[in-house]
Amino acid sequence: MEHSYLIKPLLDAVYPTIDYGKGIYLYDKEGKRYVDASSGAVTANIGHGVPEIIDAMVQQAKRVSFVYRSQFTSEAAEALAGKIAEQCVGSLNWSFFVNSGSEATETAMKIAIQHWQEKGVKTKNKILSRWVSYHGITLGALSMSGHTLRRARFVPLLEDFPSIQPPYCYRCPYNLEPTSCKFACATELENVIKKIGAEHIAAFIAEPVIGAAGGAISPPVGYFKVIKEICDHHQILFIADEVMTGFGRTGKMLACEHWGVEPDIVALGKGMGAGYAPIAAALVSNKVMEPILAGTKSIMSGHTLSANPQSCAVSLAVMEYLQNNRIIEQVELKGFYLSYHLQELKEEFSFIGDIRGKGLLIGIEFVQSVENKEPFPREDQITNKMIQLGANNGILLYPSAAGIDGIHGDAIILAPPLTISKDEIDELIILLRKTFLDFSNEIL
Numbered sequence: 515m516e517h518s519y520l521i522k523p524l525l526d527a528v529y530p531t532i533d534y535g536k537g538i539y540l541y542d543k544e545g546k547r548y549v550d551a552s553s554g555a556v557t558a559n560i561g562h563g564v565p566e567i568i569d570a571m572v573q574q575a576k577r578v579s580f581v582y583r584s585q586f587t588s589e590a591a592e593a594l595a596g597k598i599a600e601q602c603v604g605s606l607n608w609s610f611f612v613n614s615g616s617e618a619t620e621t622a623m624k625i626a627i628q629h630w631q632e633k634g635v636k637t638k639n640k641i642l643s644r645w646v647s648y649h650g651i652t653l654g655a656l657s658m659s660g661h662t663l664r665r666a667r668f669v670p671l672l673e674d675f676p677s678i679q680p681p682y683c684y685r686c687p688y689n690l691e692p693t694s695c696k697f698a699c700a701t702e703l704e705n706v707i708k709k710i711g712a713e714h715i716a717a718f719i720a721e722p723v724i725g726a727a728g729g730a731i732s733p734p735v736g737y738f739k740v741i742k743e744i745c746d747h748h749q750i751l752f753i754a755d756e757v758m759t760g761f762g763r764t765g766k767m768l769a770c771e772h773w774g775v776e777p778d779i780v781a782l783g784k785g786m787g788a789g790y791a792p793i794a795a796a797l798v799s800n801k802v803m804e805p806i807l808a809g810t811k812s813i814m815s816g817h818t819l820s821a822n823p824q825s826c827a828v829s830l831a832v833m834e835y836l837q838n839n840r841i842i843e844q845v846e847l848k849g850f851y852l853s854y855h856l857q858e859l860k861e862e863f864s865f866i867g868d869i870r871g872k873g874l875l876i877g878i879e880f881v882q883s884v885e886n887k888e889p890f891p892r893e894d895q896i897t898n899k900m901i902q903l904g905a906n907n908g909i910l911l912y913p914s915a916a917g918i919d920g921i922h923g924d925a926i927i928l929a930p931p932l933t934i935s936k937d938e939i940d941e942l943i944i945l946l947r948k949t950f951l952d953f954s955n956e957i958l
């Protein structure tokens with residue numbers, strides 16, 4: 515009988531079998547080498563096969579891999595929570611550990627609602643979010659996500675949380691210019707809040723840099739200050755979904771730091787375990803915890819594997835590795851170097867419409883015509899073709915949606931391991947250029 519596992523995106527496609535990974539490279543069973551230019555799904559932030567992480571895994575496994583969080587705490591979980599509190603801005607002193615980014619945003623949403631309930635405000639149950647956003651695949655997280663394609667099949671089961679347009683300056687939803695727009699896309703939040711009534715809204719959630727749904731859309735400076743002021747003014751909590759951006763991806767521990775904004779709750783994932791173990795977290799500020807600590811003293815959420823020592827030990831080792839090797843502080847410089855070469859490719863290839871992002875989270879949007887920003891027809895499946903050509907050339911790229919409707923637009927994300935060297939960036943660019951040349955010759 516035919517059999518396979520059901521996680522493959524396309525069951526009728528042939529996937530190479532992976533053999534091993536080292537640094538920024540992955541090797542399949544045929545011996546083919548790939549530059550992991552996307553860290554998988556923006557996850558393998560310190561590269562593959564790092565001995566320090568493997569040692570930490572083995573040491574923890576020799577002691578104990580699993581304990582149930584209602585019966586024991588562990589040194590690994592306590593140390594990880596302490597280190598996160600120390601390294602994150604503001605008073606994000608409370609960590610609730612889960613196993614995936616979707617669980618982290620779901621937990622963040624539930625903690626926000628619980629915060630208001632414990633304060634005696636029972637009506638604040640709604641979450642606001644943006645279109646062209648992605649907060650996870652489970653139904654609660656998908657309710658918050660403004661990812662049109664991923665929502666489509668499940669709309670009848672979802673809440674209508676996406677309420678405002680994103681700061682997508684390349685395709686401004688208001689046809690304005692960043693220099694004179696006065697952050698129309700942020701002040702729209704004020705109008706929506708007035709319409710719904712702040713007494714019904716628990717929180718607003720946003721990705722600091724929009725990932726999967728938009729192709730690394732970074733907001734103009736000042737945008738998040740306006741958002742946070744509106745939230746504070748209306749007593750609405752601000753949740754930063756840093757599942758993709760957190761743990762140094764943009765050059766700061768949390769991307770919100772770039773704009774001097776302190777979130778009330780943060781969702782972390784991906785880079786937290788850097789692919790070595792499934793771990794994610796909702797970080798909660800003192801302000802949000804206060805009524806809970808004075809009330810039930812318990813978060814009404816949790817999973818069997820929450821805070822398991824094995825994953826916590828991995829995440830702690832990842833943090834130590836980042837710190838000992840001063841990796842995060844080099845990210846912005848590496849990002850500039852990579853972007854400089856990408857701009858050269860933009861001069862060369864007429865289908866590159868926009869290059870954007872922050873640190874080592876960079877998006878490239880493809881268009882039929884640079885002049886009028888006309889997207890390729892959806893049926894041409896340009897993003898998928900680019901990903902396939904990249905894989906043929908030995909470079910792994912991350913597909914992203916693009917376009918203000920989230921349907922008509924093509925983009926890829928470049929997000930190599932933060933440990934990438936200058937020579938390796940040069941190699942990445944050579945393979946990317948080869949991929950773009952193949953695209954010009956074979957597809958256009």
Ligand code: PLP
Binds near residue numbers: 615619650651721
């Ligand atoms: N939030 C953001 C910003 C993400 O990019 C993702 C995944 O891509 C998620 C949440 C969901 O994370 P996971 O796939 O680990 O459930």
